[in-house]
Amino acid sequence: MKKKQGIFLVIFCLLLAIMSGTVLSLYDNVREHSKVSKEDITLHYCDEFGYYALALQKAMNPDYKVLSYGKEVPEYMQNICDEYINDVLKNSLTVIQSDSDFMFQAVDTKTNKELSHHKENMEKTDKLFQFTIQFHADSSIQMKGDLDDRIFNQSIFESIANNVLDYYRDRYMDLYSVEDVENGFDYHGVHYGDESIKVNIPKNLSVSFALPQEVTKSSHYYGNVYYESYAYAFAATAMAVCCGILFMYFLIYPVRVVENAPLFKRIYHLKAGLRILLMAFLISIWITSTIMLSVFTINKEFYEFFHQMNIGGGNMLIPIINFVVWFITLAVISLEIFQIKYIFAHGIMRYLKEDTLIASLIRKIKSYSHRLSEFDLSNSLDKTILKFVLINTIIIFIMCTIWVFGYFLAIVYALLCFVWISKKAKKIQQDYLKIIDAAKQLGNGNFDVNIQEDLGMFNGLKEDFSHIRDGFEKAVKEETKSQNMKTELISNVSHDLKTPLTCIKNYIVLLQDDQLDEATRHEYLENLNQYSNRLTTLIEDLFDVSKVNSGNMKLSLMDINIIALIEQAQAECMDQLEEKGLNIITCFEESEIICHLDGDKTYRIFENLFTNISKYAMPNSRVYIEVHVKDDVEIIFKNISMEQMNFTAEEIVDRFVRGDKSRHETGSGLGLAIVKSFTEVQQGSFHIEIDGDLFKAILHFKKVQDQA
Numbered sequence: 001m002k003k004k005q006g007i008f009l010v011i012f013c014l015l016l017a018i019m020s021g022t023v024l025s026l027y028d029n030v031r032e033h034s035k036v037s038k039e040d041i042t043l044h045y046c047d048e049f050g051y052y053a054l055a056l057q058k059a060m061n062p063d064y065k066v067l068s069y070g071k072e073v074p075e076y077m078q079n080i081c082d083e084y085i086n087d088v089l090k091n092s093l094t095v096i097q098s099d100s101d102f103m104f105q106a107v108d109t110k111t112n113k114e115l116s117h118h119k120e121n122m123e124k125t126d127k128l129f130q131f132t133i134q135f136h137a138d139s140s141i142q143m144k145g146d147l148d149d150r151i152f153n154q155s156i157f158e159s160i161a162n163n164v165l166d167y168y169r170d171r172y173m174d175l176y177s178v179e180d181v182e183n184g185f186d187y188h189g190v191h192y193g194d195e196s197i198k199v200n201i202p203k204n205l206s207v208s209f210a211l212p213q214e215v216t217k218s219s220h221y222y223g224n225v226y227y228e229s230y231a232y233a234f235a236a237t238a239m240a241v242c243c244g245i246l247f248m249y250f251l252i253y254p255v256r257v258v259e260n261a262p263l264f265k266r267i268y269h270l271k272a273g274l275r276i277l278l279m280a281f282l283i284s285i286w287i288t289s290t291i292m293l294s295v296f297t298i299n300k301e302f303y304e305f306f307h308q309m310n311i312g313g314g315n316m317l318i319p320i321i322n323f324v325v326w327f328i329t330l331a332v333i334s335l336e337i338f339q340i341k342y343i344f345a346h347g348i349m350r351y352l353k354e355d356t357l358i359a360s361l362i363r364k365i366k367s368y369s370h371r372l373s374e375f376d377l378s379n380s381l382d383k384t385i386l387k388f389v390l391i392n393t394i395i396i397f398i399m400c401t402i403w404v405f406g407y408f409l410a411i412v413y414a415l416l417c418f419v420w421i422s423k424k425a426k427k428i429q430q431d432y433l434k435i436i437d438a439a440k441q442l443g444n445g446n447f448d449v450n451i452q453e454d455l456g457m458f459n460g461l462k463e464d465f466s467h468i469r470d471g472f473e474k475a476v477k478e479e480t481k482s483q484n485m486k487t488e489l490i491s492n493v494s495h496d497l498k499t500p501l502t503c504i505k506n507y508i509v510l511l512q513d514d515q516l517d518e519a520t521r522h523e524y525l526e527n528l529n530q531y532s533n534r535l536t537t538l539i540e541d542l543f544d545v546s547k548v549n550s551g552n553m554k555l556s557l558m559d560i561n562i563i564a565l566i567e568q569a570q571a572e573c574m575d576q577l578e579e580k581g582l583n584i585i586t587c588f589e590e591s592e593i594i595c596h597l598d599g600d601k602t603y604r605i606f607e608n609l610f611t612n613i614s615k616y617a618m619p620n621s622r623v624y625i626e627v628h629v630k631d632d633v634e635i636i637f638k639n640i641s642m643e644q645m646n647f648t649a650e651e652i653v654d655r656f657v658r659g660d661k662s663r664h665e666t667g668s669g670l671g672l673a674i675v676k677s678f679t680e681v682q683q684g685s686f687h688i689e690i691d692g693d694l695f696k697a698i699l700h701f702k703k704v705q706d707q708a
Contacts, residue, residue: 012334015249020326023238023294024319030234031298043151045221049209050156052096053133055089056106057202060113067164070196081164081197101219103210110137110204122210130210135202145208157199165197214300235294239287239329246334250341279336286329293325392417500535504528553681555598559704562593562602562633566625569606576614577623582639587626593633594704601678608671609637609697616695618642629703637697645695649688672697 058064066085069078096102096117103118122130131145133152143149215221296302297318306314392414507528511521570577570584577584595602613623617639624638652672672688679686679699689696 012249015245016327016330016334019242019245019330020323023242023326024322026234026238027294027298027322030231031300039146046147046151047156047159048092049133049147049152050160051089051092052104052209053135053202053205053207054085054160054199055093055096056104056115056207057135057205058086058089059093060106060108060115060205064202065200067161068198068200073196077168081168084167085160085164095220099220101212101215102221103208103212105208107206108204109206121212122208126213128211128213128215130208132206132208135205135207137203139201139203141201154201157201161197161199216300231295231298232291234298235291238294239291242330243333243337246330247337250334250337279332279339282332283336286325286332290325290329293322297322390414500531503531504535507531555601555682557596557598557682559594560597560599560602562595562597562635562701563588563591563627565599565603566606566627566635569603569610570625573607573610573614577610580614580617581620582613582617583622585622585624587624589627589629593627593629595633595701596704597682597701601682605675605678605699608675612671612697613637613639616642618693633701633703635699635701639695641693641695645690645693649690652688675699 054066058066065082066089067078067081069081096104099117101118103122105114105116105119105122107114129146131143131147133147134142134144136142141149141153143152211221293302296305302318303314306318311317507524510516511524511528516524566586617623618641621640624636626634626636626638628634628636675697676686679701682701684699684701686697686699689698
């Protein structure tokens with residue numbers, strides 16, 4: 001077995017070395033392939049070369065005017081454009097003069113004046129590209145080198161002129177005069193590509209530009225010379241390929257040989273939880289470091305760092321560092337790959353139950369939970385606690401056998417454990433008994449019981465007990481309120497029934513007098529008819545309310561037009577409203593709003609509201625009726641009260657009450673109660689809003705499409 005393990009380790013190390021060396025050997029190839037071609041470079045910077053030429057001409061000849069203008073271009077526009085192009089050229093000159101790699105040489109062929117940067121390197125170093133632009137006295141352009149006149153010509157300077165016009169258009173539109181706009185000029189008569197604004201092409205100037213074959217990271221052109229993403233893609237791909245090879249290697253090798261190999265055996269002595277965390281941390285660190293190191297080596301940044309720090313032997317040390325880092329990273333990944341095979345080889349469930357740290361903790365927690373579940377908090381805990389302390393003491397004695405002073409420390413520890421645990425357990429028992437006592441008091445109807453003390457592990461129960469107490473007290477109050485309201489309703493109904501009955505009885509007695517003249521008898525009969533009608537209305541209203549409350553109300557639902565029903569009820573009650581001098585103002589969002597309701601019950605709702613208004617609204621005032629269609633249909637009746645409203649919105653619909661607290665008005669006093677009952681039985685809602693003397697009755701019904 002040891003021989004097989006030795007062979008495995010030798011092959012494993014050779015495999016890691018071969019893969020690491022192979023990756024390193026590809027660095028130069030990757031760097032070459034990540035380099036952009038000279039054609040792409042010259043094409044990408046073609047416009048910038050035009051700016052550079054103008055900037056050099058301006059630097060050598062300060063009197064050189066870059067732009068010329070037609071007569072139609074106003075002076076202030078010329079000043080703006082000149083200031084802009086001069087700033088651009090100044091920045092362009094700063095870029096090429098401060099760049100660590102870019103080389104240029106400009107010569108005025110008429111005065112032999114020269115301006116250059118890294119001129120000494122133009123003949124010594126290998127060039128990524130090099131070309132010369134010759135501007136003749138007649139403004140013609142001649143190209144030599146890697147940039148030809150098909151790419152760089154006079155159209156470059158036309159494009160620059162258009163860029164100036166773009167700048168002016170985007171930033172100075174507010175400077176146009178009214179006269180310019182009225183005359184229909186486009187940018188003061190200046191158009192793209194015409195002769196109104198043009199660049200004065202340099203004359204008698206020879207400019208040479210070059211870039212070395214190796215561009216440093218600090219250069220302005222580095223990002224367009226090298227595709228840095230190539231290096232990242234190569235490093236990631238190389239890592240993936242190496243991982244695949246290692247996976248195939250561990251797949252074919254027997255697991256029993258690998259798990260006993262020195263490196264792997266030490267790692268797997270750790271619990272799985274710690275091992276997974278450790279491996280995940282190491283893999284993430286090493287993979288990230290390896291990829292970044294590879295990229296920095298490929299793009300020569302690592303070599304520049306050695307040069308800046310004056311560290312010698314960089315050309316030899318950097319490959320060694322890369323080899324070691326790749327070797328360690330692949331070794332760490334190998335440990336994780338084998339862990340995956342180990343899990344599947346021994347079974348996932350067995351691995352989770354036996355090897356993981358979480359499973360071990362779960363087993364211990366389960367054991368302790370089972371013991372704690374045997375405690376009875378209502379009985380004495382001393383014996384149970386003493387039992388656990390004795391067991392703990394025996395364990396401590398066993399562990400301390402190798403140290404003579406361990407016996408004494410074990411006894412002290414056991415006593416301290418007993419005192420501490422006993423104190424804690426008794427506190428738990430006391431808290432438990434407090435909860436039980438409070439529950440008993442609550443059961444006996446004592447709602448004032450409140451637990452202020454800290455109950456430790458029972459604090460959650462203390463909060464639940466508080467909620468139960470509040471809920472129980474609220475339920476009792478609601479029931480008491482309901483009973484009081486029923487008693488009050490019976491009392492009020494008895495009073496209202498007794499009044500018309502007494503009047504009817506009295507008039508019957510009076511009518512039995514034979515001496516009554518015909519006019520008086522007729523008057524008594526009318527009064528008798530009035531009180532009998534009032535009694536009939538009261539009884540019918542009581543029956544309607546009781547039917548709704550008992551659930552015996554039968555509905556004949558159909559699609560009805562709410563607007564038409566309101567108008568019909570208004571017409572029926574118009575005599576009463578006009579008698580009070582009330583002006584009805586309606587605001588309907590639509591002429592037809594369909595709801596699925598009982599026509600008779602809904603008409604009764606509107607009739608009661610109009611009747612209520614005719615009785616209690618201030619005479620000669622306005623009444624507003626609004627219907628809004630939102631998520632549902634909202635109907636609002638608004639009026640000004642004749643009397644002061646010394647009642648709440650809930651009281652006026654829940655109690656047997658009239659708006660002026662009088663018992664001598666006609667009607668049953670149940671008008672709004674019937675409105676509320678009939679609305680809610682049809683799945684609607686009704687509520688009252690009172691604001692000073694403003695009385696608002698608001699109903700909500702579902703639209704027919706919502707019910708479908």
